[in-house]
Amino acid sequence: MIKTDTLIIGAGPVGLFCVHQLGIIGLTCEVVDNLDKIGGQCIELYPDKPIYDIPAIPECTGEELTNNLLEQIKTFKTNFHLNERVEEIKQDEKKWLIKTNKGTQFETSSIIIAAGVGSFEPRKFSTKEIEKYEGKKILYSVKDKKIFKDKTVTIFGGGDSALDWAIELSNTSKVILVHRRDDFRGMQASIDKVNQLKEEGKIEIYTKYQLDSVEGDNKIESINIKHDDESIKEIKTDYVLGFFGLIMKLGPIAEWGLNLDKKTIPVNTENFETNKKGIFAIGDICSYPGKLKLILSGFHEGALAARGCFKYAKPDEKYRFEFTTSSKIVKSRLGIKE
């Protein structure tokens, strides 16, 4: 059981700056994020796209913004629990007990939800009755590539994940690559490599096809793929891999008894607390009259939510407002020596 003053859900820019705001008022925090890296949408959706509306930063990419925020909070040596999703929260007197899908447990006096539009999860096939194969013969990620050795693997998708795995698995498996259109959107070098492997007869490629149906009981016997012109082709395969990118899902947050408005959590604008005492929501996931889904608004929301957490973490102390420019104690928390 990890004890902390505050648990932040979401390691996007808003969660990261909130770490800073908690740190300078002397509160500890731990951060959980379902992605395998820090940065949220900035890293997952647009690492290379320039952002022009961060105050005092005329232009920066999602990746640069994330790196700068990490630099700004380095001194607090925050623990990040990546690849983990908070599943359960439970109130125990004045504490919140929290459990992730990996079994990590936290005890905290407050929770700050900075989860954007929810957690990123793989997009799945839309074909009906596919669930019974998912996780066994139909997969959306590769954990152990050895299971594919000497088997036939059919890969769906047109981006880098699909191309990279097609190339990699073609060494030890029979690989069939299926994509909904002729153009692949991965790196040119990967596209060239895949075409070369096709020439050499090591990869079969079917374009303008999508998955239509799966035959077989528990094991897949074969799959049917459907062309744009509605014709069907049968493929014998052992495994099916789908790489359609990630989608954002609210996930377990919807089950914690929080008021919800569509996919957002209503908060008060004094400290961004939700209808549950000790649970705050900031960034894209919160809503209030006039809400703007901007990173800069999330920074403001995080600053106020951090102060809101103070009374739960230190009920016997009074919070005092201090500036980083003048307060010795804040400077010492930032590790600045004078």
Add this chain to the structure above:
Amino acid sequence: MPKITYLENNGNSKTIDVSNGLTVMEGAVQNDIQGIDADCGGGMACATCHVYVNEEWFDKLPKKEDGEEDMLDMAFEPKKNSRLSCQLIVSDELDGLIVSIPSKQG
């Protein structure tokens, strides 16, 4: 003001006056049309504002940019007449446009 017709996946048809300059996505979100999520807010980064454009309209629309076709790879059940509604900017030329909303967005 141009009229845009949204065919929701529950069978409802809603015709909305949408101001010039807004996107078809914004017209939907601002008028509580069901089934257009627009998670990324119009940044062409998520494919959750996916719509099917009525056949007779598809060729009249401005062509897709590269990034839109790439994002459509990730949409739920993309078809030949798929578009991202955040990339369709409403103008007088689009008056009468009909779009169908997929059964889900992801």
